[in-house]
Amino acid sequence: EIAQSEAATGKRFVKYWMHNEHLLVDGQKMSKSAGNFCTLRDLLRKGHGPEAIRYLLLATHYRQKLNLTEEGLKAAQQAVSRLRDFTSRAVSGKDGKGMEGLAKKARSAFEKSMDDDLNMPLALSHVFDFMRESNTIGAGRKAYELMLDFDKVLGLRLGEGGEWKSAEDAAPEIRELILEREHCRKRKEWRAADNIRDRLKAMGIAVEDSKDGPKWRKE
Numbered sequence: 001e002i003a004q005s006e007a008a009t010g011k012r013f014v015k016y017w018m019h020n021e022h023l024l025v026d027g028q029k030m031s032k033s034a035g036n037f038c039t040l041r042d043l044l045r046k047g048h049g050p051e052a053i054r055y056l057l058l059a060t061h062y063r064q065k066l067n068l069t070e071e072g073l074k075a076a077q078q079a080v081s082r083l084r085d086f087t088s089r090a091v092s093g094k095d096g097k098g099m100e101g102l103a104k105k106a107r108s109a110f111e112k113s114m115d116d117d118l119n120m121p122l123a124l125s126h127v128f129d130f131m132r133e134s135n136t137i138g139a140g141r142k143a144y145e146l147m148l149d150f151d152k153v154l155g156l157r158l159g160e161g162g163e164w165k166s167a168e169d170a171a172p173e174i175r176e177l178i179l180e181r182e183h184c185r186k187r188k189e190w191r192a193a194d195n196i197r198d199r200l201k202a203m204g205i206a207v208e209d210s211k212d213g214p215k216w217r218k219e
Contacts, residue, residue: 018118024067043073047202051156052077058120058154080156081206086131087147087158088217089139096138103146106130110150123153167214174205174216181207182214 005013022029025036043053056076060066106126113123127150134143151158167178181196200207200216207216 018062020062021065024065026069027067030068038068048073049077049080051080055080055154055156059124061121062118082131083127083147083156083158085208086134086139087144087151090134090141090144090147093140093143094138095140095142096134096136098137099134099140099142102130102133102137103142107146107149110153114153127154165216166212167216170216174200174203178207178214178216185209 002013002017024030025038028034028036030037040053044050052073053076056068056072057066059076059079106129109126109129110123113119113126116122127147130143130146131139148159167175167182170178177196177200181193181200184190184193184196197207204218205216206218207214209215
């Protein structure tokens with residue numbers, strides 16, 4: 001690979017060359033003969049977000065086999081949503097006492113994990129530890145900036161989630177669905193409320209319940 005690439009371009013190809021472990025699908029090796037072969041386009045066509053796919057790939061060490069499952073992709077999407085939710089809230093939040101020390105500790109732990117043979121699973125665990133501790137003391141600008149620094153490595157576009165807004169600030173079609181869902185919740189029609197949430201999600205809209213009423217944002 002290096003020989004043909006450098007011969008063709010006359011430029012250095014890469015500084016490091018690594019070989020990933022095999023990709024499994026539902027516990028079996030991916031192959032056309034097994035009928036479980038899929039491409040990135042196939043996953044996107046099924047409705048899985050690109051960041052969720054990326055997160056799933058990141059969350060397993062490159063020296064370990066990765067088992068690709070629908071459940072794993074859904075869990076990855078939930079993880080990405082948690083990361084984005086925290087980042088978007090930190091934009092307008094206020095850093096609590098001790099945030100500077102907490103951020104410094106988290107940055108150091110993240111970097112040490114990356115220096116340890118690209119131990120991304122451990123690095124991600126430090127990110128979630130930081131989020132959990134930040135929620136206790138209060139997350140603001142310092143927390144937000146650190147999350148964006150983490151994302152320079154993660155590449156999950158954490159800073160691109162929209163800000164949370166009230167239903168009154170939504171377009172008529174979206175506002176109607178949000179209010180309809182709220183009515184369903186008040187009547188304890190949970191299945192109907194979940195169906196509306198899914199419809200909004202398909203439109204690229206996330207909805208969240210708060211003491212001030214339902215909030216929404218673009219995902």
